[in-house]
Amino acid sequence: MEFDMSKHLGVGSKVRVVEPMGVPQRSTWDDDHGRISPTVKRRLQTQFFQGNPKVSAELVYVPKETEREKLRRQGLVKIRLRDPSGATLTITADPKTLQPSR
Numbered sequence: 001m002e003f004d005m006s007k008h009l010g011v012g013s014k015v016r017v018v019e020p021m022g023v024p025q026r027s028t029w030d031d032d033h034g035r036i037s038p039t040v041k042r043r044l045q046t047q048f049f050q051g052n053p054k055v056s057a058e059l060v061y062v063p064k065e066t067e068r069e070k071l072r073r074q075g076l077v078k079i080r081l082r083d084p085s086g087a088t089l090t091i092t093a094d095p096k097t098l099q100p101s102r
Contacts, residue, residue: 011061014101015079020051021097026076030090044081044089056082057101060090 009015027049029041047055060078062068071077076092 009059009077009095009098009100011059013059015057015059015098016053016101017049017051017097018099019097021049022046023049024094024097026074026092026094028092030078032089036087036089040087041089044083044087045091047083048079048081048091054084 023045027045029045044055048057057079060080062071062078071092075094075096077095077098079091079093079098081089081091
């Protein structure tokens with residue numbers, strides 16, 4: 001699946017959703033070994049996809065080449081979400097639903 005080359009989203013780019021939506025089924029979060037409760041993870045993920053401006057998001061670099069290739073084939077990228085309280089969560093998302101944040 002090819003990405004839209006007309007918009008450049010590099011690692012570290014601040015992003016937001018193009019249009020508020022429900023959480024896509026393909027969006028999953030990384031295992032953080034119990035640092036954040038599943039309730040907070042779900043809330044952060046839901047707020048991001050609903051377009052909540054308090055949740056900041058940026059693209060994350062994936063160091064493992066095998067994982068990068070797997071995400072590329074699935075047409076996904078990794079995003080780090082952060083809310084004002086400091087909770088941080090890394091999720092996967094479709095880059096077609098993202099746009100650079102202003």
